Amino acid sequence: MADSKGYITRAEEKGSVNISEDVIAAIAAAAVIEVEGVAGFSTSVGNEIVEFLGKKGTAKGASKGVKISTQDDVITIDAYVMMQYGAVLADTAREVQNAVASSVEAMTGAVVASVNVHICGIAFEKK
Numbered sequence: 170m171a172d173s174k175g176y177i178t179r180a181e182e183k184g185s186v187n188i189s190e191d192v193i194a195a196i197a198a199a200a201v202i203e204v205e206g207v208a209g210f211s212t213s214v215g216n217e218i219v220e221f222l223g224k225k226g227t228a229k230g231a232s233k234g235v236k237i238s239t240q241d242d243v244i245t246i247d248a249y250v251m252m253q254y255g256a257v258l259a260d261t262a263r264e265v266q267n268a269v270a271s272s273v274e275a276m277t278g279a280v281v282a283s284v285n286v287h288i289c290g291i292a293f294e295k296k
Contacts, residue, residue: 172238197246197284198236200272204264206260208292210234211249218286218296244273247285249290249292251292 176187201207211234236247246269252258266284273281 175237175239176246177239177277178244179278183189188279190239192236193237193244193246193273193277193279196267196273196276197237197248200268201235201248201250201265202266204254204261206261207265208251208253211251211289243280244277245283245285246270246273246281247287249287250287251290252288253294254291258288262288 175190177190177193179188200209201210201252213291232248234248238245238247248269250265252261265286269284270281273279
């Protein structure tokens with residue numbers, strides 16, 4: 170879902186630093202994967218879940234479940250996740266929001282305006 174190739178540009182003393190939206194999506198995906206209760210990512214089109222991407226994939230593959238929008242160096246992040254059965258959805262979503270915002274802000278220095286968590290389904294444990 171991180172299909173645009175935009176950049177966040179930060180002017181520094183000795184030049185500028187350009188951070189690709191794909192890099193920001195990978196940072197966000199890595200933060201989401203660490204949250205307990207998240208089963209993985211999904212890529213979603215409208216109300217239809219197209220693909221389930223489990224936690225075992227790489228951050229690059231998982232970043233397909235993350236969409237980045239930027240405007241004036243302010244970032245909005247949409248994460249399309251599958252939750253584990255039994256997780257408290259509101260609490261887990263809040264943890265995802267906090268983890269993603271703090272990781273992206275710490276690593277990029279950019280402001281994260283919002284992290285929207287889209288819960289696309291529930292994953293049940295295989296027996």
